[in-house]
Amino acid sequence: MKERxxxxxxxxxxxxDEFTVPYNERTTILDALEYIRLQKDPDLMYRQSCHHGSxxxxxxxxxxxxxxxxxxxxxxxxxxxxxxxxxxxTMHQIGDLAFDPAEFFNEFPDDIExxxxxxxxxxxxxxxxxxxxxxxxxxxxxxxxxTSCPVTEDWMGPAALASIHRMIEKNPDDADTWLxxxxxxxxxxxxxxDFSCSRVCPTGVAPGKRITLLGSMIKKRxxxxxxxxxxx
Amino acid sequence: xxxxxxxxxxxxxxxxxGGTGAAILYDLVQRGFKATLFERGELTCGSxxxxxxxxxxxxxxxxxxxxxxxxxxxxxxxLKRIAPEAIEANRGVFVAFTExxxxxxxxxxxxxxxxxxxxxxxxxDELLAMEPxxxxxxxxxxxxxxxxxxxxxLPMHFFAGARQLGAVIRNxxxxxxxxxxxxxxxxxxxxxxxxxxxxxxxCDLVINATxxxxxxxxxxxxxxxxxxxxxxxMLAHQGRLVNNIIERLxxxxxxxxxxPQRGLSIIGSTQWQSDDPDDCTVxxxxxxxxxxAAIDMVPDFKDTKYHKAWAxxxxxxxxxxxxxxxxxxxxxFDVRNHGTLDGVEGMLSLTGGKATTLRIMGxxxxxxxxxxxxxxxxxxxxxxxxxNYRQFFRHGVLV
Ligand SMILES: Cc1cc2nc3c(=O)[nH]c(=O)nc-3n(C[C@H](O)[C@H](O)[C@H](O)COP(=O)(O)OP(=O)(O)OC[C@H]3O[C@@H](n4cnc5c(N)ncnc54)[C@H](O)[C@@H]3O)c2cc1C
Ligand code: SF4
Ligand code: FES
Numbered sequence: 261m262k263e264r265x266x267x268x269x270x271x272x273x274x275x276x277d278e279f280t281v282p283y284n285e286r287t288t289i290l291d292a293l294e295y296i297r298l299q300k301d302p303d304l305m306y307r308q309s310c311h312h313g314s315x316x317x318x319x320x321x322x323x324x325x326x327x328x329x330x331x332x333x334x335x336x337x338x339x340x341x342x343x344x345x346x347x348x349x350t351m352h353q354i355g356d357l358a359f360d361p362a363e364f365f366n367e368f369p370d371d372i373e374x375x376x377x378x379x380x381x382x383x384x385x386x387x388x389x390x391x392x393x394x395x396x397x398x399x400x401x402x403x404x405x406x407t408s409c410p411v412t413e414d415w416m417g418p419a420a421l422a423s424i425h426r427m428i429e430k431n432p433d434d435a436d437t438w439l440x441x442x443x444x445x446x447x448x449x450x451x452x453x454d455f456s457c458s459r460v461c462p463t464g465v466a467p468g469k470r471i472t473l474l475g476s477m478i479k480k481r482x483x484x485x486x487x488x489x490x491x492x
Numbered sequence: 493x494x495x496x497x498x499x500x501x502x503x504x505x506x507x508x509x510g511g512t513g514a515a516i517l518y519d520l521v522q523r524g525f526k527a528t529l530f531e532r533g534e535l536t537c538g539s540x541x542x543x544x545x546x547x548x549x550x551x552x553x554x555x556x557x558x559x560x561x562x563x564x565x566x567x568x569x570x571l572k573r574i575a576p577e578a579i580e581a582n583r584g585v586f587v588a589f590t591e592x593x594x595x596x597x598x599x600x601x602x603x604x605x606x607x608x609x610x611x612x613x614x615x616x617d618e619l620l621a622m623e624p625x626x627x628x629x630x631x632x633x634x635x636x637x638x639x640x641x642x643x644x645x646l647p648m649h650f651f652a653g654a655r656q657l658g659a660v661i662r663n664x665x666x667x668x669x670x671x672x673x674x675x676x677x678x679x680x681x682x683x684x685x686x687x688x689x690x691x692x693x694x695c696d697l698v699i700n701a702t703x704x705x706x707x708x709x710x711x712x713x714x715x716x717x718x719x720x721x722x723x724x725x726m727l728a729h730q731g732r733l734v735n736n737i738i739e740r741l742x743x744x745x746x747x748x749x750x751x752p753q754r755g756l757s758i759i760g761s762t763q764w765q766s767d768d769p770d771d772c773t774v775x776x777x778x779x780x781x782x783x784x785a786a787i788d789m790v791p792d793f794k795d796t797k798y799h800k801a802w803a804x805x806x807x808x809x810x811x812x813x814x815x816x817x818x819x820x821x822x823x824x825f826d827v828r829n830h831g832t833l834d835g836v837e838g839m840l841s842l843t844g845g846k847a848t849t850l851r852i853m854g855x856x857x858x859x860x861x862x863x864x865x866x867x868x869x870x871x872x873x874x875x876x877x878x879x880n881y882r883q884f885f886r887h888g889v890l891v
Contacts, residue, residue, distance in 0.1 A: 309541025311802035315644035365885035393735035
């Protein structure tokens with residue numbers, strides 16, 4: 261196996277530690293951190309769960325890029341480049357690379373559903389007692405979009421707004437109540453259309469597009485309401 | 493949801509923040525115990541977060557063991573009721589791709605019937621209509637109520653329930669040793685990684701729910717708990733190719749589970765043995781083997797993109813003992829009371845189980861705890877819906 265030096269941010273020292281890690285073409289940043297924790301420093305703090313990009317716990321900044329450490333491969337970083345691993349900057353830091361995601365999760369309204377109709381084989385027959393095949397939403401609630409967003413004022417952020425847009429797509433009849441929430445002062449109007457959220461999203465949720473769509477729906481609704489009020 | 497009132501001032505410490513620890517913790521506080529959970533990393537960072545995410549109807553095990561099959565099926569029914577948001581409630585199909593596999597049908601269906609697992613035979617045309625990407629050489633398949641569970645969000649539902657009822661949850665807090673009073677464990681010493689300090693926490697009982705690490709934790713109390721860590725590899729490709737779990741209609745073996753999850757297809761698994769539960773380095777040969785196994789079942793797998801290969805550790809109960817005394821036996825998992833088995837009071841260890849059976853493991857364990865402390869409160873975890881996993885975070889950041 262080849263070897264590589266990585267630097268890891270350490271909270272206690274307020275600086276970085278350097279480690280040499282073995283790697284092959286599959287080794288990810290998370291694998292490298294596992295190696296460091298198990299071989300060199302059992303107290304290294306970072307979040308992990310699924311190891312395959314489904315749980316959303318393992319977001320980090322690698323050379324300044326916001327990624328899921330479990331799928332970001334060391335081999336994809338050119339060998340002449342250093343590898344700098346830091347925590348996601350806007351999250352509530354608890355130590356080294358770890359953060360507590362409570363603030364992020366608390367932006368999601370209570371009644372956001374986490375499942376949707378499967379997009380695969382939609383014409384295929386389904387078992388008798390089912391209407392359709394279902395699956396989890398694509399958003400894995402990793403918070404990378406929120407971290408990448410340049411808006412500095414306090415607001416709901418791209419992930420929560422994208423989830424509201426998904427609710428409208430799934431339940432168009434309830435659009436009004438969901439639009440009320442998106443039209444909040446902390447909602448759509450804060451977006452500056454930077455679209456870094458969509459670029460950084462590891463699962464193709466396209467939160468930027470969804471916020472823009474919410475914006476047009478809100479405008480359309482305002483117009484409709486205004487014309488209703490004006491007698492012909 | 494309300495706790496039954498303070499039926500007990502008994503303080504129970506749970507070590508290990510996987511699905512098993514989560515379910516035990518929830519059951520403990522629901523029955524009125526004071527409970528604290530310690531996890532050395534982030535919650536679910538052990539095997540819990542990393543498995544395939546197959547919600548087992550029990551069909552995979554039923555030919556060998558009817559009781560395990562029945563238990564899984566019962567849990568599937570319960571979990572769909574109490575945590576629907578954590579399950580892609582589609583189906584599983586045990587597909588007969590070969591003549592030999594077709595010949596296994598009768599044995600399989602009979603066993604399922606005996607364990608109350610509903611089945612439906614689909615002939616080749618029906619099955620291909622339902623799953624057009626399956627290898628067209630197939631001969632048919634048996635549909636069962638398998639599904640996909642979210643390996644992170646299902647246990648987080650249990651943690652949410654536990655937190656709502658006042659359980660203390662400490663992540664990044666590693667149990668390093670036990671405090672003894674004679675031959676009785678009276679507390680644990682914990683290293684808090686956030687602060688880099690050690691502290692001692694007194695308790696009336698420790699529950700060892702550390703999965704593959706259970707032998708290591710027990711060794712800290714000089715208890716010999718024979719566990720062989722047996723890691724296994726899984727491989728995810730990009731693209732959802734099927735909606736149902738695809739398995740092979742034959743006795744369970746390697747590379748015979750294909751799980752759709754979100755936009756991924758996950759094939760598993762393999763098994764090797766290791767001295768070290770932390771050793772999860774994926775062998776190259778596993779990736780090749782699993783790729784071929786997936787293509788065998790779903791040829792289009794070869795055109796999908798590699799996403800990730802990773803491994804998780806199974807705690808194989810090694811040298812499984814004959815002492816039945818002091819042991820609450822399920823064929824799938826054991827609750828071992830080290831007081832009666834090893835002469836060390838104040839500690840229970842859990843071995844075995846599956847992600848699917850977390851709730852019943854919690855129930856059986858807390859039944860034992862109730863017996864030890866003369867508490868007569870029945871388990872209610874099967875009856876009350878769990879709060880959504882996001883509710884976990886409504887209680888603020890963990891400290
Ligand atoms: C390859 C593979 C595939 C699988 N697929 C499936 C499947 O599809 N469906 C299914 O139902 N089951 C599956 N399983 C089984 C399932 O993964 C396990 O049964 C389940 O995750 C075990 O959970 P647990 O909570 O007991 O252990 P773990 O999740 O391993 O939890 C133990 C925890 O203890 C912590 N710990 C250890 N030592 C200490 C300490 N000193 N102090 C504090 N904390 C400590 C660890 O960090 C860890 O988080 C699979 C297993 C494997 C290996
Ligand atoms: S929208 Fe994308 S980047 Fe944002 S939380 Fe969801 S998965 Fe992560
Ligand atoms: S560990 Fe689950 S997304 Fe990376």
